Amino acid sequence: MTGQAAPRVGEFELIARHFTRPVRRAALGVGDDCALVNVSPGQQLAVSSDMLVEGRHFLSTVAPERLGHKALAVNLSDLAACGAEPLAFTLALALPRADEDWAAAFASGLLALADAHGIELVGGDTTAGPLNICITVMGQVPPGQALLRSGARPGDELWVSGTLGDARLALEVFRGSRFLGGALQGEAFEQVRRAMELPQPRVALGLALRGVASSAIDISDGLLGDLGHVLQRSRVGLQLCADQVPRSAVLAAQPLALQRLCTLAGGDDYELAFTAPAARHADVLAAGRAAGVAVTCCGQVTEWPGLQIIDAAGQALDAQAWRGFDHFA
Amino acid sequence: MTGQAAPRVGEFELIARHFTRPVRRAALGVGDDCALVNVSPGQQLAVSSDMLVEGRHFLSTVAPERLGHKALAVNLSDLAACGAEPLAFTLALALPRADEDWAAAFASGLLALADAHGIELVGGDTTAGPLNICITVMGQVPPGQALLRSGARPGDELWVSGTLGDARLALEVFRGSRFLGGALQGEAFEQVRRAMELPQPRVALGLALRGVASSAIDISDGLLGDLGHVLQRSRVGLQLCADQVPRSAVLAAQPLALQRLCTLAGGDDYELAFTAPAARHADVLAAGRAAGVAVTCCGQVTEWPGLQIIDAAGQALDAQAWRGFDHFA
Numbered sequence: 001m002t003g004q005a006a007p008r009v010g011e012f013e014l015i016a017r018h019f020t021r022p023v024r025r026a027a028l029g030v031g032d033d034c035a036l037v038n039v040s041p042g043q044q045l046a047v048s049s050d051m052l053v054e055g056r057h058f059l060s061t062v063a064p065e066r067l068g069h070k071a072l073a074v075n076l077s078d079l080a081a082c083g084a085e086p087l088a089f090t091l092a093l094a095l096p097r098a099d100e101d102w103a104a105a106f107a108s109g110l111l112a113l114a115d116a117h118g119i120e121l122v123g124g125d126t127t128a129g130p131l132n133i134c135i136t137v138m139g140q141v142p143p144g145q146a147l148l149r150s151g152a153r154p155g156d157e158l159w160v161s162g163t164l165g166d167a168r169l170a171l172e173v174f175r176g177s178r179f180l181g182g183a184l185q186g187e188a189f190e191q192v193r194r195a196m197e198l199p200q201p202r203v204a205l206g207l208a209l210r211g212v213a214s215s216a217i218d219i220s221d222g223l224l225g226d227l228g229h230v231l232q233r234s235r236v237g238l239q240l241c242a243d244q245v246p247r248s249a250v251l252a253a254q255p256l257a258l259q260r261l262c263t264l265a266g267g268d269d270y271e272l273a274f275t276a277p278a279a280r281h282a283d284v285l286a287a288g289r290a291a292g293v294a295v296t297c298c299g300q301v302t303e304w305p306g307l308q309i310i311d312a313a314g315q316a317l318d319a320q321a322w323r324g325f326d327h328f329a
Numbered sequence: 330m331t332g333q334a335a336p337r338v339g340e341f342e343l344i345a346r347h348f349t350r351p352v353r354r355a356a357l358g359v360g361d362d363c364a365l366v367n368v369s370p371g372q373q374l375a376v377s378s379d380m381l382v383e384g385r386h387f388l389s390t391v392a393p394e395r396l397g398h399k400a401l402a403v404n405l406s407d408l409a410a411c412g413a414e415p416l417a418f419t420l421a422l423a424l425p426r427a428d429e430d431w432a433a434a435f436a437s438g439l440l441a442l443a444d445a446h447g448i449e450l451v452g453g454d455t456t457a458g459p460l461n462i463c464i465t466v467m468g469q470v471p472p473g474q475a476l477l478r479s480g481a482r483p484g485d486e487l488w489v490s491g492t493l494g495d496a497r498l499a500l501e502v503f504r505g506s507r508f509l510g511g512a513l514q515g516e517a518f519e520q521v522r523r524a525m526e527l528p529q530p531r532v533a534l535g536l537a538l539r540g541v542a543s544s545a546i547d548i549s550d551g552l553l554g555d556l557g558h559v560l561q562r563s564r565v566g567l568q569l570c571a572d573q574v575p576r577s578a579v580l581a582a583q584p585l586a587l588q589r590l591c592t593l594a595g596g597d598d599y600e601l602a603f604t605a606p607a608a609r610h611a612d613v614l615a616a617g618r619a620a621g622v623a624v625t626c627c628g629q630v631t632e633w634p635g636l637q638i639i640d641a642a643g644q645a646l647d648a649q650a651w652r653g654f655d656h657f658a
Contacts, residue, residue: 094380132459138374
């Protein structure tokens, strides 16, 4: 044994090296017992942790680059929903076996997204076990400026970023769903597959909505389910116009019933749903332009409790017809 | 659907409730997209993440209370090794099925240790999947005061807290090891089993060693393996007196070969190994007294590289005879 290495170098240490890079922003990165992250005075630390399990959160067929992207994206999406600026993240990874090619590809997708958001992997853990990915992301936000689920007020407008439902449409294709109106092939299929596998966390939008939005949540479990959390936390009601929920042209070409399932109860969208006072309508549009993402007003906050869903003609739809994406269903 | 709940409440939500308590120190706890933790001005955030997998890091026979304790303890031990003050933690948990009794017991062990260290569970994730526990703990330390693996200097003394090897001895008992010198029963067995299942993170000692120790690491993979990291990071060598490594009376009653295996390459000790200038010998002893944990000097830092192990008579022992506890062995 020399001073150059621990007495035994496991194969997984080789793999872990794919994730080790010099840190720039953090005071201390991978390689000690803890990472050290400088937090500016007058900032609150925002922390989110998500665990991804094969067969439950992703299909075994997904390319490891895309899985690396998505594992971080779903965590960044939580920061986005809080209006927090990303700082750093940790990764804990259980792998059934030491597969260096897989790890290299996973790391490349993961770190490319980290680079795009200017954040660093500052620590974590690698172990043998059934495939499991646990990322904890840290961000900062000035005290009192975080976007919370609890801030929606009657009269506020309800907004959604981007388009919803493509990720669920891709899942329906993989499942060979009977609800599909014809086969989905070529670029149309690739588009919805990208939506499922390469979600884009709306970090810039979350930051732009500080001081504008009254509440926000990221749409991970389906719009209706996630709006339920806003209702509960804000102690208000919502009227949602189902036909105004934004969707891609590919999804809009599907039967209306499938469109509604995918947009209202799809899951895995990682867009933001947020509320803002009607007087801030133009500011919300400006925030969307500044962040380079479409924002669509599709409802309003009501004083009476519950979630009322209406169609384009103003007719009430039965909310029970759709259910939030439940990971334990 | 009402404003009181998401459209579908999974069984796992019931379980997650066992972990939900009002936060005191955090600005915002469980229930939004991110936790918010106030960090004092002039502090660095210390972050550590560990993942525990059944059959790899714990036996399926362990009581869930003890598993909850240990899952947090191994993370707190990383903070202790940095001299960081614990602030908050997140928990991501994959469970094969919704078992409320198990979750309640796990939470009780976990939160009792959190209470003992004055920290709160501020967020996380619960999902279905093979049993996997991922905890990320955050702490704070004033800039420049963290204990790092890289600070050991020639002439420093090498110290170890508590006693080493009992956890490994328990594992040997569970394995029915042929190295055991006679059966281990009654209170002797319970003692070593507690060492394996209920490690005590040396947080108070880590804090007391700020400004005293020159380097520190927590002993999780076996003393020799972990000292290898200190050697490598500090670019120094070490002379370790194997027979001075502290051990319990129960372990000391076992054959010498087994004592050495357990103390030098045992793993799962969660004691601290640290170095300090010889001139600070009395200060180290005072830090141990202040923290209520024994500290034992068992070697010194050398200029020549490598780890030299000697016995009580000063004879060199072969370091290759023991190997660090490798989770991928």
